[in-house]
Amino acid sequence: MNESKPSLLLVDGMALLFRAYFATAMSGQFMINSKGIPTNGVYGFVKHFLTAVSSFNPTHVAVCWDMGSKTFRTEMFDGYKANRPEAPIELVPQFGLVKEVVEAFDVPNIGLEGYEADDCIGTIARKASQDAEVLILTGDQDILQLLDDNISVILLQKGYGNYLVHTTETFYEEKGITPKQMIDLKAFMGDTSDNYPGVKGIGEKTALKLLQQFEHIEGVLENLEQLTKGQRAKIEQDLEMLHLSRQLAEIKCDVPVECPLDLAQFTMNREKVIEKFTEIEFRGLHRFLDFKKEYA
Structure with a gap:
């Protein structure tokens, strides 16, 4: 990675949240706090998020989300994603909660009704890659179509901190x-x-x-x-x-969303984050915050 160039980590929020939720939900570990809210998905999301930030050390970070299941693709084709079950009841309250946690990190939450998170990621990645190295964190292979000279894709593997990083070269080597x-x-x-x-x-x-x-x-x-x-x-x-x-x-790369680099600068306020963790009743995540000693 070019050290003098800013680096933007674009996170596929849904991919991380769903992966974290299902990893623990199978064994019934919903981590319900004293307010009766399940937090297992958000807890795992934070672990994935902080592990990636620590591993790749980006200067800028933003998280993109799907905003409901109706998009321009469902209008084009009735069957699009029609095989997907409703979100599990224990996950529903975690959609809003995870965004609150992202806000506590002073990281932008980005999403637009009618489009998928992938379209927001594609649009922002294309624009930002003119001035920054872009890293996309996801578990979804579809995003590999966005690979470019300044755009890499980090695919989550099993567990935490295991990644398969793709560039245009590695993709060509694998697929031809x-x-x-x-x-x-x-x-x-x-x-x-x-x-x-x-x-x-x-x-x-x-x-x-x-x-x-x-x-x-x-x-x-x-x-x-x-x-x-x-x-x-x-x-x-x-x-x-x-x-x-x-x-x-095809991922749309001309969606009306933007993420100016200066708004995505990663300058975590540790106290603010810990306050949010305490409010949600997260334990054991503080140690993941210690990778950046220079942050307040």
Whole structure:
């Protein structure tokens, strides 16, 4: 990382909160405080958040959130994410609480109705990467399409402090395609977690081969006669869904949100954070605050 350049850590808040919640909810550890509020998701979120800040030492930090399940994608395709269950009842009160905790760190919470956190992350990352090194912290591989010269993606692995850091180079080494081609890859493959089908019968292996050979969807469609009979029939049958899936897969990078760097400077006030921890009845998190001795 370029030391003289500012570095902005963009956190996918939902990815961290859900991961933390489910890691403990399975065994019923909801950590209900004296006010009757479950706090397990927020507690784990803070651990993930502070471990990453300590590991990557960014100068600036912001957290992005989904703002409800209705977005421009659900308007385009009724089935989009329709397979996802309602949020568990113990998690619901933690959505507001986690944002209060982020505020206690003087870190901006960013989200916009009608768009997903990914779209906010993409928009801010593109703009900020002109002046800063951008690091995106998430558990979601979809965000790899945003990789660029000054944009890296930190994928959370099992446990705390285990990361897989991707750059444009490592992505190409692993997949043999560019990050931008990942949008077309998902258009062919579909996405079971987001619940859109892509082209039925075309999996990752075939899709990667097609994109390595013909570069993008248009290239494949222009060269259908070179494909096997089976591949051609599948694509022709699902042509409309292929185009729709590409629109669903692409992260929008022109959403009306902004995060000026000066508002995202990470200058944690330790007392303010500890006060919030005490109010929520968090124990054992203070030690995670000691990585930056110069902060008040």
